[in-house]
Amino acid sequence: MEENQRAKSFTSSFNLEKAKHDKGxxxxxxxxxxxxxxxxxxxxxxxxxxxxxxxxxxxxxxSPEDLPSILSCFLNPDDTSxxxxxxxxxxxxxxxxxxxxxxxxxxxxxxxxxxxxxxxxHPQLQYEAAWICTNISSSSKCNLLYEIKALESLVNxxxxxxxxxxxxxxxxxxxxxxxxxxxxxxxxxxxxxDALGFCLKNCIKExxxxxxxxxxxxxCRKKPLTDISEIRQVFPMILPYLKTNNVGIITDILRTVAxxxxxxxIQLAFxxxxxxxxxxxxxxxxxxxxxxxxxxxxxxxxxxSRDGVxxxxxxxxxxxxxxxxxxxxxxxxxxxxxxxxxxxxxxxxKELYYIIKEGILxxxxxxxxxxxxxxxxECVWVLCNSSVxxxxxxxxxxxxxxLIEALISxxxxxxxxxxxxxxxxxLIDKCLKNTQTIDENNILIKALENCGGxxxxxxxxxxxxxxxxERAMRILETIEKQECEENLDYLMGSITTSMAF
Numbered sequence: 001m002e003e004n005q006r007a008k009s010f011t012s013s014f015n016l017e018k019a020k021h022d023k024g025x026x027x028x029x030x031x032x033x034x035x036x037x038x039x040x041x042x043x044x045x046x047x048x049x050x051x052x053x054x055x056x057x058x059x060x061x062x063s064p065e066d067l068p069s070i071l072s073c074f075l076n077p078d079d080t081s082x083x084x085x086x087x088x089x090x091x092x093x094x095x096x097x098x099x100x101x102x103x104x105x106x107x108x109x110x111x112x113x114x115x116x117x118x119x120x121x122h123p124q125l126q127y128e129a130a131w132i133c134t135n136i137s138s139s140s141k142c143n144l145l146y147e148i149k150a151l152e153s154l155v156n157x158x159x160x161x162x163x164x165x166x167x168x169x170x171x172x173x174x175x176x177x178x179x180x181x182x183x184x185x186x187x188x189x190x191x192x193x194d195a196l197g198f199c200l201k202n203c204i205k206e207x208x209x210x211x212x213x214x215x216x217x218x219x220c221r222k223k224p225l226t227d228i229s230e231i232r233q234v235f236p237m238i239l240p241y242l243k244t245n246n247v248g249i250i251t252d253i254l255r256t257v258a259x260x261x262x263x264x265x266i267q268l269a270f271x272x273x274x275x276x277x278x279x280x281x282x283x284x285x286x287x288x289x290x291x292x293x294x295x296x297x298x299x300x301x302x303x304x305s306r307d308g309v310x311x312x313x314x315x316x317x318x319x320x321x322x323x324x325x326x327x328x329x330x331x332x333x334x335x336x337x338x339x340x341x342x343x344x345x346x347x348x349x350k351e352l353y354y355i356i357k358e359g360i361l362x363x364x365x366x367x368x369x370x371x372x373x374x375x376x377x378e379c380v381w382v383l384c385n386s387s388v389x390x391x392x393x394x395x396x397x398x399x400x401x402x403l404i405e406a407l408i409s410x411x412x413x414x415x416x417x418x419x420x421x422x423x424x425x426x427l428i429d430k431c432l433k434n435t436q437t438i439d440e441n442n443i444l445i446k447a448l449e450n451c452g453g454x455x456x457x458x459x460x461x462x463x464x465x466x467x468x469x470e471r472a473m474r475i476l477e478t479i480e481k482q483e484c485e486e487n488l489d490y491l492m493g494s495i496t497t498s499m500a501f
């Protein structure tokens with residue numbers, strides 16, 4: 001309940017049917033209030049109003065025992081009393097261990113709160129009321145704000161002439177948007193994105209920009225995620241702030257972008273020269289492990305489902321950024337880099353060429369054999385995706401680098417066995433008949449034999465998983481058939497050579 005506390009998860013209930021019933025009436029009221037607020041702004045009402053220094057008039061701290069005395073001031077219904085009550089209640093709600101939340105939520109304060117929020121002639125009272133909403137929204141009583149119809153008033157206050165009021169309101173709405181998907185959807189239905197966009201456009205102070213961006217991203221991140229059509233307009237608002245030096249703002253934006261990176265809106269934004277330059281800039285902020293991980297996550301998502309994205313990244317030299325991340329001292333960064341690389345390696349042999357050229361697959365082959373199990377598990381996807389898209393020349397090179405040894409080492413430890421067998425099957429189909437050396441030894445089969453691969457595959461035929469056992473059996477049958485054909489060819493060649501005509 002502290003001033004800087006931001007709620008992450010909540011358990012309160014929300015009546016969606018009642019919300020739908022009230023939606024029409026709320027939208028009418030919201031439009032009316034918005035017009036009134038904008039009219040005031042045009043008349044320059046309250047823009048230069050002087051706020052009272054509360055420290056000079058009221059105590060700095062209050063205890064729960066003071067609440068009855070505070071509430072008794074409702075007997076004198078003037079502006080001074082209301083401001084005192086709102087300020088004192090706000091202070092009480094900020095207490096950590098003995099906050100009288102239940103008592104306040106059952107008091108006359110709840111009947112007055114919406115009235116205070118609509119006092120456009122008294123912005124300081126609106127500010128204190130918005131702060132009360134912020135603390136309530138970060139508690140188990142968050143749904144009360146909907147019940148007293150405060151959400152419409154809060155959205156309307158995002159058009160307030162006072163930046164401090166707008167900032168505090170945005171914070172409260174960020175908590176509400178994170179409380180439940182139903183409340184998030186209700187906020188979207190009363191045009192909270194438009195109001196936050198106005199608010200962001202008219203921000204001057206960086207701390208306020210940070211809060212509004214946080215609120216926008218909080219609404220977008222609440223799961224289950226809303227349809228992209230409901231929040232499409234958010235991204236043009238927030239993406240320009242990736243160019244700032246504020247790590248907090250950048251982190252909030254990237255967390256949101258990572259969730260929607262497979263959508264066309266995000267892909268189009270980051271495959272332009274400017275978008276790719278932003279990603280490269282984010283990689284340069286090396287002091288932030290979180291930023292690097294999120295940037296890698298976005299890259300991997302962007303390359304997952306759109307043709308041409310990988311090539312655009314590789315043309316800009318981003319393979320080197322991933323290579324740098326592979327050498328990070330943080331295992332989590334390494335893991336994200338390998339995950340992203342798995343998607344970069346899944347298009348065609350043309351893109352794979354750049355990755356091989358930079359020596360990246362040599363690192364992955366080494367990690368696949370000697371790193372932690374979680375990292376080795378990610379390496380499986382890189383190596384097996386590469387085995388699917390590689391041409392014959394690339395396949396031979398990867399085998400020489402130790403691809404087979406790496407895959408078999410993980411197969412023996414039952415790390416992603418099904419995927420490894422699929423990768424080996426792809427290599428066999430691609431290379432088995434085309435990997436003869438001068439001395440007639442098959443490179444692929446020889447590599448399997450040298451690292452105990454045949455025995456490891458045979459062991460997989462007894463696996464309880466039918467897909468694994470069947471795939472292992474087919475590989476062995478293919479290898480056996482190929483060896484029989486080679487022996488027959490050799491035998492026929494010997495007979496033909498020894499015959500005299």
